[in-house]
Amino acid sequence: MNFSPTKEQLMVRKMIKQFAHNEMKPIAQLTDEEARYPQETIDKLGKLGVMGMPMPKEYGGAESDYVAYAGAIEELSKVCSSTGLIVQTHVALCCWPILTFGTQEQKRKYLPDLVAGRKLGAFALTEANAGTDAAGLQTKAVDMGDHWVLNGTKAFLSAAGIADVYIVMAMTDKSKGTKGISAFIIEKGTPGFNRGKKEDKMGIRGSLMAEQIIKDCIIPKENLLGEVGKGFKVAMASLDVGRLGVACQALGIAQGAFDETVKYMKSRKQFGKSLDKFQALAFEMADMKTRLDCTRLLILNAADRRDKGLPCTTETAEAKLYASETAVYVTNKAVQFHGGYGYTKDYPVERMMRDAKITEIYEGTSEVMRMVISGDIFR
Amino acid sequence: MKIIVCAKQVPDTTEVKIDKVKNTLIRDSAPSIMNYEDENALEEALRIKEQFPDSYITVISMGPPQAKDMLEECIAQGADEAILISDRELVGSDTWATSNVLAAGIRKLSGFDLILTGRQAIDGDTAQVGPQLAEKLGIPQVTYVKEVTVNDNEIIAKRTLENGYETLKLKTPCLLTVTRELNQPRYMTIKGIYNVKNQEIKVWNIKDINVDLTEVGLDASPTKVVESFVPTSKGKGTVIEADSAKEKVAILLEKLKEKHI
Ligand SMILES: Cc1cc2nc3c(=O)[nH]c(=O)nc-3n(C[C@H](O)[C@H](O)[C@H](O)COP(=O)(O)OP(=O)(O)OC[C@H]3O[C@@H](n4cnc5c(N)ncnc54)[C@H](O)[C@@H]3O)c2cc1C
Numbered sequence: 150m151n152f153s154p155t156k157e158q159l160m161v162r163k164m165i166k167q168f169a170h171n172e173m174k175p176i177a178q179l180t181d182e183e184a185r186y187p188q189e190t191i192d193k194l195g196k197l198g199v200m201g202m203p204m205p206k207e208y209g210g211a212e213s214d215y216v217a218y219a220g221a222i223e224e225l226s227k228v229c230s231s232t233g234l235i236v237q238t239h240v241a242l243c244c245w246p247i248l249t250f251g252t253q254e255q256k257r258k259y260l261p262d263l264v265a266g267r268k269l270g271a272f273a274l275t276e277a278n279a280g281t282d283a284a285g286l287q288t289k290a291v292d293m294g295d296h297w298v299l300n301g302t303k304a305f306l307s308a309a310g311i312a313d314v315y316i317v318m319a320m321t322d323k324s325k326g327t328k329g330i331s332a333f334i335i336e337k338g339t340p341g342f343n344r345g346k347k348e349d350k351m352g353i354r355g356s357l358m359a360e361q362i363i364k365d366c367i368i369p370k371e372n373l374l375g376e377v378g379k380g381f382k383v384a385m386a387s388l389d390v391g392r393l394g395v396a397c398q399a400l401g402i403a404q405g406a407f408d409e410t411v412k413y414m415k416s417r418k419q420f421g422k423s424l425d426k427f428q429a430l431a432f433e434m435a436d437m438k439t440r441l442d443c444t445r446l447l448i449l450n451a452a453d454r455r456d457k458g459l460p461c462t463t464e465t466a467e468a469k470l471y472a473s474e475t476a477v478y479v480t481n482k483a484v485q486f487h488g489g490y491g492y493t494k495d496y497p498v499e500r501m502m503r504d505a506k507i508t509e510i511y512e513g514t515s516e517v518m519r520m521v522i523s524g525d526i527f528r
Numbered sequence: 529m530k531i532i533v534c535a536k537q538v539p540d541t542t543e544v545k546i547d548k549v550k551n552t553l554i555r556d557s558a559p560s561i562m563n564y565e566d567e568n569a570l571e572e573a574l575r576i577k578e579q580f581p582d583s584y585i586t587v588i589s590m591g592p593p594q595a596k597d598m599l600e601e602c603i604a605q606g607a608d609e610a611i612l613i614s615d616r617e618l619v620g621s622d623t624w625a626t627s628n629v630l631a632a633g634i635r636k637l638s639g640f641d642l643i644l645t646g647r648q649a650i651d652g653d654t655a656q657v658g659p660q661l662a663e664k665l666g667i668p669q670v671t672y673v674k675e676v677t678v679n680d681n682e683i684i685a686k687r688t689l690e691n692g693y694e695t696l697k698l699k700t701p702c703l704l705t706v707t708r709e710l711n712q713p714r715y716m717t718i719k720g721i722y723n724v725k726n727q728e729i730k731v732w733n734i735k736d737i738n739v740d741l742t743e744v745g746l747d748a749s750p751t752k753v754v755e756s757f758v759p760t761s762k763g764k765g766t767v768i769e770a771d772s773a774k775e776k777v778a779i780l781l782e783k784l785k786e787k788h789i
Contacts, residue, residue: 157721160604164716198718211718 165224180355195266208260226401231355237394243270250375271312273303290319309359310344332380341366352503399472399508406483470518473508535566537595565646567713604716615734620746627660632739643703658705
C-alpha cells in the first residue's frame with residue numbers, strides 16, 4: 150500500500166476542495182434548512198466528471214482509482230454530506246452494478262448518461278419489513294414470457310422520484326430464499342413506478358428519501374440486471390462499494406466538524422484565554438485527531454485493495470464501522486466544545502452532528518458491520 | 529488559433545518571508561499557487577478554444593522545478609501543452625530578464641496568434657513582463673483587458689482605464705494582459721486530471737532556448753532590490769453598527785466631526 154498520495158489523488162482532492170468551498174459552502178446551510186435537493190451542485194459535478202469518476206473511459210469516465218474517489222467523497226462531505234451521499238449512491242449503487250453485472254447493451258444504454266451526470270441513479274433494496282434482514286424482501290417480479298411484472302413497496306429509497314435509473318431488488322422465486330432474489334433496472338416514468346410518502350429526516354436533509362410504490366409495473370425482459378436469482382449478490386457486492394463511500398462521507402463529516410472546532414477554540418475566550426489553552430479540551434482534540442487519522446488509514450486500505458482487485462468486504466466494513474462511529478463521536482464533541490453556540494444553527498457543527506448519525510445506519514448498520522467482521526474472524 | 533498563455537507560480541500569501549541577502553521572496557515559506565490573473569488568461573484561452581475548437585493552447589512558465597505542479601493543473605483544466613523554462617542561471621531574474629527568457633522560449637515555438645498574460649503577478653506587482661514581452665517580440669499589445677471578442681484574425685479588447693474603458697481592435701499576432709474581471713476561471717476536471725500523465729510537461733533549460741547568458745539571471749537584471757518588507761497596516765477600518773441606516777449615518781457624521789473632516 151502506498152501511503153503517499155499520487156499526483157492525481159492530490160489534484161482530485163484539491164479540485165473538489167475548491168469546488169466545495171466556492172459552490173457548496175454558500176448553500177450548505179440552506180440545503181439542510183429547507184431540505185432542498187442540491188440539483189445545481191449535482192449538475193456542476195456532472196460536468197466536472199465527478200459523477201462517474203471511477204467508470205471506464207469508454208463510457209465517459211476518467212477511470213480514476215478508488216483512493217482518489219474516496220478523497221473526493223470526503224471533501225464533498227466535509228462541506229455538505231447530503232451532496233457526498235448523492236454522489237456516492239449514484240456511483241456505487243447504480244453505475245457500479247450496471248458496469249459489473251450489466252450486459253453490453255445495458256452498459257451502452259445507461260452508463261454514458263449516468264457517468265456524465267445527465268441522469269441520476271438510485272438503489273432500492275430496503276422494504277418496511279426487510280431492513281437489516283434484506284433477504285426478507287417481498288417485492289415480487291413475475292416472468293410473463295416477453296416481459297416482467299413487478300409489485301411491491303420499497304422503503305427509505307434515497308433519491309426516490311428524482312433519480313432516473315433505479316436498481317430494484319425483487320423476489321423471482323420465494324422458495325429459494327436469497328437465491329430467489331433478482332435485480333432489475335427500472336427507469337423513472339415507467340407506469341406503475343411512483344414515489345410514495347417522503348420521509349422527514351434528522352440529518353442529510355438535502356438528500357431526499359421516500360417510499361417507492363411499484364404497482365403492476367411492466368418492464369422489458371432485457372431490464373433484468375445479472376442473472377435470475379443472483380440479485381442478492383448484485384446488492385451485496387454493490388453495498389461493498391457503497392460502504393466505502395459511506396465511510397468517506399463519515400470521515401468528511403468528522404473532519405469538517407473537527408476543523409470548525411479548531412477554528413472556534415482558537416477564537417473563543419473564557420477565563421481570559423482561548424479554549425485551545427485548556428489542556429482538558431486540547432487532549433480530547435488529540436484523541437479526535439488520532440481517530441480521524443485511523444479512519445483515513447482504514448479507508449485507504451479498503452480503497453487500495455479495491456484498486457488492486459483484492460477481496461475487501463471485511464476491510465470496507467471495518468472502515469465504515471470505525472468511520473461512522475468516529476463521525477458520531479467527533480461531531481458530538483465538536484458541539485460540546487462550541488458550548489451553547491454549537492447547539493444553534495449559527496454554527497455548522499449542529500448540522501454535522503445530525504448528519505453523522507445516519508452513517509451508522511444505512512448501507513448496513515454498525516451491527517451488520519460487526520456481523521461481517523466477526524463472520525470473517527470465525528469463518 | 530495558436531494561443532500562448534504565460535503563467536507564473538507565486539506564493540499564496542501576503543505574509544511570505546523575505547530573503548535578507550537576495551531581497552527576494554523565500555518561496556518555501558508559503559504554499560505555491562498559480563498567479564490569479566494568469567488563471568484568467570488561461571480561462572480566456574480555454575473559452576476561445578471552445579469557440580474555435582481547432583485552437584491549440586500552450587502554457588509557458590519560467591520558474592523553479594516545482595512550478596511543474598502548476599503546469600499540470602493547467603493541463604487538467606484543458607491546456608494542450610505546457611512548457612517550463614527552469615535553470616539555476618535564471619534565479620533572481622527581474623522583469624526585463626524574465627521577458628528575455630519568455631521571448632526566447634516563445635520564439636522556439638512554431639508561431640502563435642495570441643499571447644495572453646496576467647496583468648501582474650501578486651508577488652511582484654510590476655505589470656511589466658507582459659508589455660516587455662510584446663515589445664521584444666515586436667507585436668501589438670493591449671494591457672488591463674477585461675473583455676475579449678475574437679473574430680477570425682481580429683481581436684476586440686476592452687481595456688480598463690481609471691475612469692472607464694477603451695475598446696481596441698487589433699490584428700493577430702498580438703498580446704493581451706488581462707485582469708480578474710475578465711472571467712471566472714474553471715475547475716480542473718477529473719478527466720483532465722487523469723490526462724496529465726499522458727501529457728508530459730516539457731522542461732527547457734537555458735541551453736534549450738536561444739538566449740544571451742548576459743541578459744538573464746540576477747546579475748544581468750537592471751532592477752536592484754534595495755529592500756523588501758511586509759508593509760505594516762495603517763490602522764484598521766471601523767464598522768459602524770446600528771439598527772437603521774439613518775442611525776449609522778448619524779454616528780458617521782459625529783465621528784467625522786470629531787476628526788474635523
Ligand atoms: C436516510 C436513509 C437513506 C436510505 N437510503 C436507502 C436506499 O437508497 N436504498 C435502500 O435500499 N435502503 C436505504 N435505506 C435503508 C437502510 O439501509 C436501512 O434503514 C438499514 O439497512 C436498517 O434497516 P431498518 O431500518 O429496517 O432497521 P432494522 O433492520 O429494523 O434494525 C433495527 C436495529 O436492529 C439491529 N439489528 C437488526 N438485525 C440484527 C441482528 N441480526 N443482529 C443484531 N442487530 C440487529 C439493527 O442493527 C438496528 O440497530 C436508507 C435509510 C435511511 C435512514
